[in-house]
Amino acid sequence: MTNHSETTGPFENGDITAGVPFSGPITPDTPIALRTSAELADALPYLLGYRPEDSMVLVSLLDRGNFGGRARLGIPAGDEDWPAAARQIARGLVLGARRRGTRPERIVAYVCQEPRPGESGRDVMLRLAPLAQLLRTECGGLDVPVIEALCVSDNRFWSYVCPVESCCPPEGTPMGMPGTSAMAAAATYAGIQVRGSLRELRARMQPWETSAALEQEVALDAAGMALVPRILDEASRTEVAGETLDLAGRIIRRFAEAAPVSGIHPADVRDDALLGHDEAAALILGLQDRTTRDRAAAWMEGDEAAPALRLWRALARRCVGPYREHAAAPLTLAGWVAWSTGDELEAREALAMALGADPEYLFAQLLHRACDEGLDPESIRRCLRQERRGRPLEEGLPSKRPKIPEQKSGSPLSPGTLLGALEAPEADPAAPTRRKRRPRSTGPSGTGPTGTGPSGTGPCADRPQARSRRPTRSRPSTGDRACRSEEHG
Incomplete structure (x- = not known):
């Protein structure tokens, strides 16, 4: 999902896309299991194909733990808009998946934002905690539980779900070095590249x-x-x-x-x-x-x-x-x-x-x-x-x-x-159109491989595992104007 524009409002014009389960393991016999919060935090850029900024992200898990659809929405600047934004992204992901004949079993939620001047990553985590809770509530209302909710900020991550300090300390856990995880290796093997940020x-x-x-x-x-x-x-x-x-x-x-x-x-x-x-x-x-x-x-x-x-x-x-x-x-x-x-x-x-x-x-x-x-x-x-x-x-x-x-x-x-x-209702064709404004007189102007694996150890290890297959390249899916006129094509 992407917002239409940062200038048209925080979320009203956003559209959400549901993804497709990844096809095939990295090798016929070696799916990769993501068991811990650290592995899920590390997987996010590979699931989306870029590093999200100033974003809330939902990733669905299908039966047997395979990753399904992903949805991203910009975090509204005003917290009064958070409830509507959380409802939009949750409904878009879950109901969109159901329309396509898949049923998300569980969801992993992320909120990602860099610190403002004078803030620390922990301050961001505390400030966004109500938004993470709204995401959990909205998904739960659609009968899809959020099994993990993570905040990623200042190259650290925090879990809103894990209460064990030895596993998820209050100061956050440093993110691993880029490209060193099993997920990174799987993505490299599959030819997947993380292309930086949306900015x-x-x-x-x-x-x-x-x-x-x-x-x-x-x-x-x-x-x-x-x-x-x-x-x-x-x-x-x-x-x-x-x-x-x-x-x-x-x-x-x-x-x-x-x-x-x-x-x-x-x-x-x-x-x-x-x-x-x-x-x-x-x-x-x-x-x-x-x-x-x-x-x-x-x-x-x-x-x-x-x-x-x-x-x-x-x-x-x-x-x-x-x-x-x-x-x-x-x-x-x-x-x-x-x-x-x-x-x-x-x-x-x-x-x-x-x-x-x-x-x-x-x-x-x-x-x-x-x-x-x-x-x-x-x-x-x-x-x-x-x-x-x-x-x-x-x-x-x-x-x-x-x-x-x-x-x-x-x-x-x-x-x-x-x-x-595009299998949509027919619209009236239009001749070349003029724009609303005339020219000036001087001129016109995922991929987480998740597979089933041993449950592992540690306080977070007994949570349901997210398993995916090898990351694969995105499959392609499916105005106007002549310098300004009353009708737009």
């Missing part, structure tokens, strides 16, 4: 706040003056769409041919250097047309997916200043490509950020809901492949301007067709 993931798609942002804003102003009238004019809209897709194809090729660099930040800096301000501005404005954006979504698989995802991230970083709302289009494309290629974590975050930029962006709404409900993206891919056949977007890298017809009701990528592909 680091979001930073790859957040607008620049450097001196270069002003230059990009100037380029967006100039592009807006030149392109917006053409996009809003039916006679020239098709020509602008062709120019946008042709430019995007050339830059995707440029990204694909660039020499690789190591490290996430250096890679993003390299991509930023490969993309000119004027090019970025033309693409950002051109993608505000829904038909153009839908055509661009066809770069979704094979060798073209990775450089396309890099381009959409780079464009999201260029939506600076008053153009931040324009990021909904590239962020939605980034979320779609990530989901299409099996990266559900980045997909959810990118789509949540798109909805933070524009809560009414329909394409992002549909994809976010479908991803969270565990649908298969192949239904969307089929629509895009059908649209792509017979058009000059060969290999995803156009050599000439494609001609894009007006989008009509029943066309492969209309909102109604997307809704049908």
Whole structure:
């Protein structure tokens, strides 16, 4: 689960996803048992694929102790919102799992937050104790007991369940060295990587706040003056769409041919250097047309997916200043490509950020809901492949301007067709839309392997064991605008 945006409220817009039991042990004969609070605390980043921050997390256990679904929700800033947040995450996880035909037997709860100025980790544990109790109460009300509740803060953990000081001391227990546990070894064996925090993931798609942002804003102003009238004019809209897709194809090729660099930040800096301000501005404005954006979504698989995802991230970083709302289009494309290629974590975050930029962006709404409900993206891919056949977007890298017809009701990528592909009620297709705001006069703006094992020893060892199989990669599951109009696609 992910919040739509930290700016849209602490939890009201959150959606929760139920996960799937992991398939197969690490080897045919060696499942891994997690028996203690320390092992459960160490397992959390591997269960989610990232280090949660400022989060409450619920992890369900199925029959025979296998891990099931996971749900995460940001901790509301005000404790008056905690009861509703605890109810939302508990109901989302438990009822969502039941709708999918699984029944959680038990739950492990986590609250994770770093100390505020002047606080210690123990202060955080005491302050969040009422929230942990609310999680236990809400899950218990759904007939699923919480067998362990942990607070993780300041590289230590505390159990709200274990009363034995020799096992769970008041000052907390230091977390183990990263990468040294059995869980870490199992995840490494399975190819699972913990990718840092959500903050680091979001930073790859957040607008620049450097001196270069002003230059990009100037380029967006100039592009807006030149392109917006053409996009809003039916006679020239098709020509602008062709120019946008042709430019995007050339830059995707440029990204694909660039020499690789190591490290996430250096890679993003390299991509930023490969993309000119004027090019970025033309693409950002051109993608505000829904038909153009839908055509661009066809770069979704094979060798073209990775450089396309890099381009959409780079464009999201260029939506600076008053153009931040324009990021909904590239962020939605980034979320779609990530989901299409099996990266559900980045997909959810990118789509949540798109909805933070524009809560009414329909394409992002549909994809976010479908991803969270565990649908298969192949239904969307089929629509895009059908649209792509017979058009000059060969290999995803156009050599000439494609001609894009007006989008009509029943066309492969209309909102109604997307809704049908996602098994949702049909929505009225819309022509290219305008945004609420006109451009300025100067321009527009898990994996815990848990297996059954001996009960072990120690005060915490007699609790029910959480057992999982080998961690496996996430399985893929399953707007719009032309520069601003009253209707959103």
